[in-house]
Amino acid sequence: MLFVASDWKLNLCIALLMWVPARSDEFIKNGSFEKSIEGEPADWFKAAVRADGLKMWLAAGSEDGQHFAAIRNTHKYDKPVANNWCNRSRISQRVRLCE
Numbered sequence: 001m002l003f004v005a006s007d008w009k010l011n012l013c014i015a016l017l018m019w020v021p022a023r024s025d026e027f028i029k030n031g032s033f034e035k036s037i038e039g040e041p042a043d044w045f046k047a048a049v050r051a052d053g054l055k056m057w058l059a060a061g062s063e064d065g066q067h068f069a070a071i072r073n074t075h076k077y078d079k080p081v082a083n084n085w086c087n088r089s090r091i092s093q094r095v096r097l098c099e
Helices: 008-018 090-095
Strands: 044-047 054-060 067-073 084-087
Touching: 067 084
Parallel strands: none
Antiparallel strands: 044 084, 054 067
């Protein structure tokens, strides 16, 4: 599946998630989204501008059982924003993927 976002930081996050070595916790904590705390993906936080029409959630694939964090946004912002999930890993802090 090909996904292209309009924001370069989100594209970089997606690219890094796709390039996860076997020992992913060394680079991206809970990169498979298998761990959760109260319905939120562990080691991830919402970097978002709250608004009506913005929904961010943790879900499981219906066929393969893999978990993922999802974003759906129908809100029209006055200025450009980049709503995303940000990881609390060493790499995201070094590269400053999330602000």
